[in-house]
Amino acid sequence: MTPKQNKSKQDLDNTIREAFDTLAPHDKDALDASLLKSFRTWQQERHSGDPANRDGHKTPPRPYTFWLVRAIRSASFVCPSPSFRNMAAVATLFLAVIWLSQNDIRSLVATPEPQLSEIMDGVGYDPTYAPIEFMAPGLIAMPEDEMMCHDHGSSEIIAWDSTDSDMNPSFITAENHAAMCQAHNVDPQCPPTAPPQGVSLLGCQAPDSLSCYLFKTASDHFVTSALQARDKRTPDEKFHSALLEYISHPKNDPLGGHKAPRAFPSELFVLVTRDLQQAAPSRSTIRYMIARGGLLPTPQEGVGTKIRVISLEPLTIYSEPMKTIDGSGLMWGALANQALRLIASGASAGPDQMPNKASDVAFTKPSQRHTRVNAALRSEALLRHPKP
């Protein structure tokens, strides 16, 4: 008999338990904390003034395909004979197609399109004000040669992009800021809420990105957006690319040439709009990828990367107007502004700063062995963004 064959029931149970622990680790404290947090958010929503929220979530409108399937099924049930059922289904489908062709399909597919001002009210921003606030020169403490932006047209919003080479970069200067303000009928002298000192915004992708990540270190901040509405990659892949972008953008030396490696982020904000929560990577994934990327601190440093997942209202931002560059630029500006305000307010994600659920998970597990993986990840990043 081999040792494996000679296992007692107790030994076997121990091995099984260990296998389960490895396959499905259970963090009781984190789960309890998360359950309590859900409960408190639920309580807050119940006691909020919104009657739709009083007894739970708002129910999103059913897609038209749901009603079509319902109609076909009902038609099939009405018919007693199986041979007639298929005919009834086909007839319903035929009628539905005729009906759809006579109506405006868009009005059936989309929920009533919210006005941009309504959307901005939802996040607490004036639509004409938010992007200007975001791009105002001098307010964002960063070297001028890094302030790359692109203009999609006279009436559209400037958005930050340091990665998209197709865009024609231009620098934000006092002149084009004034021009932009004029294009938006905004007073160039309007005093926007100043971001805190030392905040720098590097890589961002504006068009139709509805959520972003914000890596915060002791000395700077890095905002990147990876959750794009039309991006078909999995949430994990999107976060991975955001992480790569973060790693591959070393802190710029104003003198040029030398690029210092990035410091470990002390905090990571994952700003997710509520209707994209399904598309957001799970906290475990983020945790795992940060560990893989070697971004978890070494025990000597003794600090952990705190991950905050922040959901933002409103529910309906992923609708037709937001698919335009203009709308998403605005939305992105609003999201980034939320992030900046969060930092300015001492990074406390209370209900005053963020209208919805904010979950904090602090990870303090030491990491010793990620140097190799980290090196691999960095080289992958360098391949994507080669040094000039």
Added chain:
Amino acid sequence: MSCDYPNQPDANLVAMVLQGDELAWLALARRYTPLVKSIAISFGVFALSDEVVDIVFDTALRKLHQLKKPSGFKGWIRRIAKTRTSNFKRDQKLDRHVGLDALMKASEPSACPEKCASIKEELAIVSAALKDLPQVELQVLYLSAVEQKKGKEIAALLDISEAKVSKKLKSARKRIKKALISSSERDWEFSGLNEAAKALTLVELVLK
């Protein structure tokens, strides 16, 4: 006034939760966490099963006011767990993440490399066998081995008979043991082949 939460029936706890008692919610969640986690595992969601538990209880909380019979909370949460897990699985496509703890454990330097290697090998075989188990067997095995539930408790949680629980447990253990034995037999055959090859080489050398 102190309240004995763990011994309260489901209906009372549900009523307390609706009145805003967070400890009642915690007690209710703790009571059914093993069940929900076992459902997640039985659907093949391993590493992210805690995430599923979180989602299931969040959904349950938001729909709690729709629960018509509070005493039927168990069946209700079981239905939610099944739906949410299958949705989660569909969204995730593959549960390909390795837990960080597992990653750390695997990279720890070991004092006894041979023994540790054999333990790791065994763990790998058992893990693979667990993934191949039928749903109910996996669920019962998890509740018994990890949650340390007795046959009677498992039967009550899953609404099946005690005899069925013991039958499923027995069958699950048998399958895992079989996987272990067949792997060890393969090892023996392999080592036997190695010995034969060595002997052949020796004979060749002597003949030369």
